[in-house]
Amino acid sequence: MAEENISSRDDSINAPAVVRKKERRISWIWLVPVLAAVVAASLVLRTWLLQGPEVSIVFDTAEGLEVKKTQVRYKDVVVGLVDDIHFNEDRSKVIVDVRLSRDAAGLAAPGTNFWVVRPRLGLNGVSGLGTLLSGAYIDVDAPDGAGAETKATQFEFVGLETPPAVTHDRAGKRYMLKAHDLGSLDIGSPVYYRRINVGRVISYALDESGDAVNVEVFVDAPNDRFVTEGTRFWNASGIDVQVDTNGLKVHTQSLVSLAIGGVAFAHVNPGLTQEAKAGATFELYRSESDAKANPDGDPFHIRMRFDQSIRGLAVGATVDFQGITLGEVTKISIDFDNENKRFFALVDAVLYPERLGPVYDRMRARAEAERDNTGGRLIATMIRYGLRAQLRTSNLLTGQLYIVLENFPKAKPVDLEPSEPVMIPTVQGNLEQLQQQITNIVDKIDKIPFDQIGKDLRETLSSTSRLLKNLDKSVAPEVSKTLQAARKSLDNINELLARDGSLPANADLALTELGRAARSLRSLADYLQVHPEALIRGRGDDPIPGQLRK
CATH class of the missing domain: 1.20.5 (Single alpha-helices involved in coiled-coils or other helix-helix interfaces)
Structure with a gap:
């Protein structure tokens, strides 16, 4: 009832009009996280765009390395950071993940080397002392210049445990030397030219055939221009002692070469003056005298059979002819003679006929005219006239032997049969002859009846003993009486000859x-x-x- 009355009284008042505002779907407050997300995304995008590649480096140990702390440097410029360190599958190696900067992406390319810089004491002195305060870091060596990479092309590397002997930014050339053995050479051994250090040994390895050692050396620029096609290298390690008619000569490059070895080179062949190319191969001679000796020409292989002991003969022993070193022994082996049921020695040697000089030149001219083997013709002719091989002693103290080729006119004739290598007949050595003479003397001494002589001597001594006993019993008393009478006679004579007599x-x-x-x-x-x-x-x-x- 009350509601009706109120409405009747308010009929003259207009009802208010209600206008509803449209509700906003997105509030302005959401702009803050949106802007934050956009900024974050831009930062992530910028970081991703500026971030370089990630590479994995395999090391034997992670000594001195720390995640997010250890730097990667190239030419002392920081180009990356260690991102993670973990093991490989069998835990034999350590894998270091490194994040490089975008500007240094080209470092991740073939030929790049990584190693950990630590304090080291090597042949060339002490290095890495700065890491005692700053800590260890990973150094990088990569090819630079016009041909350097600008993008990452390799992402897995094997780190070096020691710094490389030569970096890519060092000017110079690399050469390969083939040596009979390594000697006292080692990585870092110096290379000398006219006793000046111009390079170093950077690596060595056995040849694929196993018959030589490949030694790689690096010669710094501008001294690499002195390495020509006529250059010869030799091992300058230790002391080179020579004894000749001029006396005793001692050669050495430096005190360093005495301790760590060294290589020296010189221009020997004046006909070859063109500069050697990088990577050229040279022979590494054992000494300076061998390197500067005249070329020996083509080798001529021979073989000799000795039916005697060859104790004291070693590989490398000289083969002498008329006082000239004509070659050297290359191999010594032993074989069995089924016919005579005895062992014998086979000695292989190499000769250099060109060392004979004009004789070889005349034989070569004749052989070329007749299209024959020069060395075979020369050896066959010499064997026909009594050429034989003989063992002789070169040092009585050490018992070292050498082989001499000499003419023996009284030697039995031998027909030279074609063979490879050529078989050289031999004669018994002087030492063997002396031993045979001594053996004959000993045989004659053995035939002397020492037992019978000793028996007769004992009988003679026994008879002498009995005679002496008889002399003591019978003769000695008479002799004593005679001496007493003689003494009385002398006394009488003295009395007669006295002054008052x-x-x-x-x-x-x-x-x-x-x-x-x-x-x-x-x-x-x-x-x-x-x-x-x-x-x-x-x-x-x-x-x-x-x-x-x-």
Whole structure:
């Protein structure tokens, strides 16, 4: 009822018009997170655009490396950071994930080397001392210049445990040397030219054939221009001692080469002056004298059979001919002779016939005219005239042997049969002859009946002993009596010859009478000389003193 009354009273009042506003679907407050998301996305996009590639480096150990702290440097410029460190599947290696910067993406390319810089003490001194304060870091060496990569093309690398001997930014050339053995050379050993250090040894490895050692050296620019096609390298390690007619000569490059070895080179062949190309291969000679020796020409292989002991003969022993080193021993083996049932030695050697000089030149000219083998013709001719191989002693103290090729006119003729290598007949060595003579002497000594001689000697000594006993029993007493009688006789003679004895007095008187007689005879001689007639008439009267003679 009350509601009806109120509505009747308010009929004259207009009802208010209600206008509803449209509701906003998105509030302005949402702009803040949207803007934050856009900024974050832009930062992520910018970081992604600026971020470089991620590469994995395999090391033996992660010593000194820390995640998000260890830097990667190229030419002392930070180009990345270690992102993660983990093991490989069998935990034998450590894999270091490195995030490089975008500007350094080209470092992830073939030929790039990574290694950890730590304090090291090597042949060339101490390195990496700065890491004692700053900590270890990963250094990078990559090819640079016009041909360098600008984008990442490789993402897995094997890190080096030691710094490379030569980096890509070092000017110079690499050469390969083939050596018989490594000797005392090592990575970092110096390379000398005219006793100046111009490079170093950067690597070495066995040849695929296993018959040589490949030694790679690096010669710094501009000194690499002195390596020509006529250059020869030799091992300058240690001390080179030579003894010749001029006396004792000692050669060495430096004190460093004595400790860590070294390589030296020189231009030897004046006909080849063109500069050698990078990567050229040279032979590494054992000594300077071998490197500077004249070329030996084509080698000529021979083989010799010795039916005697070859103790003291070694590979590398010289083969001598008329005082000239014509070659050297290359192989020593042993074989068995089924016919004679004995072992014998086979010695292979290589000869260089060009060392014979004009003789070889004449033989070569004749052989070329007749299209024959020069070395075979020369050896066949020499064997026909008595050429034989013989072992001789080169050092009596050490017992070292060498082979000499010499003419033996009384040697048995031998027909040279074609073979490869050529078989050279041999004769018994001087030492073997001496041993045979000694053996003959010993055989003769063995034939002497020392037992019978000893028996006879014992019998003789026994007879002598019995004789001496008899002498002691029978002769010795008589000899003693005889000596006593002789002693008494001597005593009597001494008494007779004493000064106060009768014999000296009588002797003096006799001498006085003899003197008087001598004077009388002298007076008689004088008188007869004056009065020779006295011999007939006799002596006249003595003259009266003072009376004149008629």
